[in-house]
Amino acid sequence: MIQEELSKTLNPKQVQYMRMDLPDPRNGEYLLAVFHLIPSGELNIMQAAAEVAAESSTGTNFAVKTETPFSRVMNALVYKVDIEKNLVWIAYPWRLFDRNGNVQNIMTYIAGNALGMKEIKALKLLDIWFPPSMLEQYDGPSYTLDDMRTYLNVHDRPILGTIIKPKMGLTSSEYAEVCYDFWVGGGDFVKNDEPQADQDFCPYDKMVKYVKMAMDKAVKETGKKKVHSFNVSSADFDTMIERCEMIREAGFEPGSYAFLIDGITAGWMAVQTLRRRYPDVFLHFHRAGHGGFTRPENPIGFSVLVLSKFARLAGASGIHTGTAGVGKMAGSPEEDVTAARNILKVEGKGHFFTQNWGRIPPQDDDAIKMVEMDDAHHVVLEDDSWRGLKKCCPIISGGLNPTLLEPFIDVMGGIDFITTMGAGCHAHPRGTRAGAMALVQACEAYKNKIDIADYAKDHRELAEAIEFFSKKKKK
Incomplete structure (x- = not known):
């Protein structure tokens, strides 16, 4: 009325x-x-x-x-x-x-x-x-989390990553050394922090060259593949493409590098340019600046869910979706986990709409089967990508450490994500390598269904991480 x-x-x-x-x-x-x-x-x-x-x-x-x-x-x-x-x-x-x-x-x-x-x-x-x-009119992701899992041969756990810290101030050699320490400690994935560019103390070309050398050495020593995500966000289109080509020409094995773009500040045109020019590269969407639009207390803007859906539509392979209140960033399971599941699934329930990412009618027998296979954790939309938009991977960063890996997996309800712990690895009392080892050990404890306190009795690095981060939590 x-x-x-x-x-x-x-x-x-x-x-x-x-x-x-x-x-x-x-x-x-x-x-x-x-x-x-x-x-x-x-x-x-x-x-x-x-x-x-x-x-x-x-x-x-x-x-x-x-x-x-x-x-x-x-x-x-x-x-x-x-x-x-x-x-x-x-x-x-x-x-x-x-x-x-x-x-x-x-x-x-x-x-x-x-x-x-x-x-x-x-x-x-x-x-x-x-x-x-x-x-039908939009690209969607090309290179996906499943492709990265195949490259790394990692299928039964999250991709374990880090952000190099301090976020700025390391020389090219120092930066590469931290990458090496994390990789030989057992980590999979290293990313530039989002402000990394071509600073005078860390020239971009040298950083790329030394990261390649550090990766080669780490792969040789561990016998395992590694991935580095390079920030290619730039002042102009030409420089962005120059950085992409520099990385491709540095001799990296296909699959061992990703292109990171600061999607909010660089813009959707940059995101979609990278997707269309480099469909064989993992496209890493960092959302720096999103809080100005997405924080719940902000009355004007859009939600994390909306941003994440648009990232999938644009073709991002992965986007940061938040730590659901487990880490240091603002966020809740309702907001962050809803966003993560919507970009991962063929069909995801949002705040108001259930989005089916299929291009064919949802009542089609193959569409129904695709949703069922997706719910059963089978790989979908790989040899039939005309049927829908491929998955976009949640990337999790912001205050996590090895003691919070299992709590986040529980909140997330699954392992299909890349975690990028910064201080959670580099603040370890014995440095980055021990921090990476502690993260790997925390993941092993989760996989074996052993409480991390019990697992830490025989794993020094994890025990030190638990003691260190527990003390910090109490302060």
Whole structure:
């Protein structure tokens, strides 16, 4: 009844962006979005919702004389409102968007100017849904976690990684030495920290050269493959590509390197350029800056789930999804684990929508089988990738240490992720190599279903890690 009364307050322009009787929002014509919306000034929620739909699709603050019957077909449509919870559902005709699979273009619409409107006090994009007909236009990941597992021959545990610390200030040689120590300690994966670039004390070309030498030595000594993720984020397109080519020409074995891009600050164009130019390389999306949009207390922006879904759509092989409250970063299982599962699965339940990442109808027998195989932890979408978008890997960093590996696995509900512990390895009382060994031992304890305190009785490095991090926790 309240909704009907509020609908009567809409002006003729606003009415054009409302369709509370939209017969079938999931018919394949629309991208669906749910916003938390609090109006500003004198507008009620129905009026504000219509203004958001207008601003984020075809309209502006007034009706214009240049509209055509066809342009009105492209209007975004408010099709559901929860007045008590200040929630608004909007259907966007996906033909609005650049037909070349352009994620930047979608974000410019639905999380662009609308976030700056004075008619709203809060506007947070909480969840989105992509129809199969739209997924057809987008790349999705190419090189996946499964490909990295095959390269490393690691199938029964998380990929164990680190971020080099201190995050800045090491020379190229010092940086490579820390990589070597982690790798010979048993670690799999090393990444540049997200500000790593071409600093004068650590020239990029030397860093690449020395990391290659350190990796070769570590592989020879351990007999196991290793991976390094290089930050290729740059001031311009040409420099980004130069860095990629420098890495490829340095002699690294295919599979032993990843390209890290600071996706929020470098932009979606950089992400999709890398995906399209280098489909045989793991594309590592670091989300530095995301908190300005995603933190729950921020009233304007978008959720971790939305960011993660767009990363998969754009073709990222993996994206940082948070530690679900286990580590040092803000986050909760509801937010971070929901995001992680949505980018890992063929079908994932979000905050409001269940997203099926298949390009074929979900009721198709092969589509149903694909979901069942995925739930049973079989590799899917490898030899039939026309059927859907491949998985995107959660990358977990921010305050974890060997004592928190099992608690995080329990919260996550699985082992399909890359963990990148920084201080959790490098702060070990006997340094990086011992820190890597402690991480490996914590993982062994988990795999063997042994309490880490018991396992530590025969494993010095783990015992030292438990003592050290327990003391730090009490302070």
